[in-house]
Amino acid sequence: MLKKTFSILVIIGIIAVGFFQKEAWLDVIKEGGMVSILFSVMLIAADVFFPIVPFALIAALNGAVFGIANGVWITLSGSMLGTVMLFFLARYSFRDWARKKVNAYPAIQGYEASFNKNAFTAVLLGRLIPVIPSLVMNIVCGLSEVRWGVFFTASLLGKIPNILVVTIAGANFTSNKLMSFSIYGAYILILMFIIYKKFPHLLKMSKK
Numbered sequence: 002m003l004k005k006t007f008s009i010l011v012i013i014g015i016i017a018v019g020f021f022q023k024e025a026w027l028d029v030i031k032e033g034g035m036v037s038i039l040f041s042v043m044l045i046a047a048d049v050f051f052p053i054v055p056f057a058l059i060a061a062l063n064g065a066v067f068g069i070a071n072g073v074w075i076t077l078s079g080s081m082l083g084t085v086m087l088f089f090l091a092r093y094s095f096r097d098w099a100r101k102k103v104n105a106y107p108a109i110q111g112y113e114a115s116f117n118k119n120a121f122t123a124v125l126l127g128r129l130i131p132v133i134p135s136l137v138m139n140i141v142c143g144l145s146e147v148r149w150g151v152f153f154t155a156s157l158l159g160k161i162p163n164i165l166v167v168t169i170a171g172a173n174f175t176s177n178k179l180m181s182f183s184i185y186g187a188y189i190l191i192l193m194f195i196i197y198k199k200f201p202h203l204l205k206m207s208k209k
Contacts, residue, residue, distance in 0.1 A: 004033060007026025008084070009151065015089075030044070030059075030062055030063070030096065031062065031066060033066050033067065033130065037066065037067075038067070038075055041059065041062075041063055041075050041076070041079060041166065042075060042078050042079035042184050043079065043083075044079065044085065045059055045060075045076060045078075045079025045080050046079045046080075046081075046082040046083035046086065047083065047085065048058035049080065049084055049087055049135065049136070049139070050083060050086075050087060050136070051095060051192060054082075056167075057167050057185075059076065060072070060076045060164055060167040060168055060171060061168070061170055061174060061181075062170035063075050063076050063168060064167070064169060064170070064171030064172035064174075065171045065172055065174055066141060068172060069168055069169055069172045071163075072160065072168040072171065072198055073099040073165055075163055076164050076167075076168060077157070077160060077161065077164050080160055080164065081153070081160070084135075084139055084156055084160075085149075085153060087140065088139050088142055088143045088149065089143065089149070090142055090143070090153060091139065091140045091142075091143025092143040092144070092149075120140055120145070120147040120151050120152070120155070121151050121154070121155045122134025122149065122155075123147075123155075124138075124151070124156060124159065125153055125158060125159045127153040127157075127162075128155065128156055128158075128159020128160050129159045129162060129163075130142075130192060130195065135183060163187075163188075165185060166185060166188045167185065170185045170201065171183070172185045198202070
């Protein structure tokens with residue numbers, strides 16, 4: 002019980018500091034160094050719970066400040082930290098709150114049923130094709146019977162392409178803004194084409 006309470010207090014603290022001090026956090030990240038890495042990881046983790054700062058902005062900033070390789074693992078670490086924390090909170094601590102969040106998206110119930118058939122594929126597609134809000138995805142997985150190891154692995158693999166593209170765009174933003182916008186724009190167009198051709202039902206789901 003004490004561990005759960007402590008974890009909840011830490012998460013609330015991270016979100017609160019991130020929300021009220023987001024400008025200061027971004028300034029620290031821009032300075033570079035170990036402290037900047039820690040701040041970036043924590044801000045991204047908080048962003049999983051509440052969109053304090055647009056995720057793409059933080060990922061792009063990491064790419065510009067730390068370079069592509071370091072930017073990717075820093076962003077991925079923060080994103081997975083927040084994702085796993087929310088997963089366990091939905092599963093063990095705030096099930097009633099989590100269920101209300103999911104009920105706000107009636108069409109998600111049909112998607113939730115797919116976890117019983119092939120959890121890994123369902124989670125992986127949900128990350129690769131982000132039609133369903135990430136917050137809702139994490140909560141649905143926490144409420145379902147999917148094993149946390151499957152959830153973690155599929156989420157990790159599914160997050161890499163988006164983070165890699167945004168980080169590359171951010172790393173090139175200062176020297177070539179047109180290239181940065183082109184890279185990210187091409188990625189979005191490819192995703193939309195795949196959704197339209199292979200998964201049209203997801204478009205209907207997102208409108209409900």
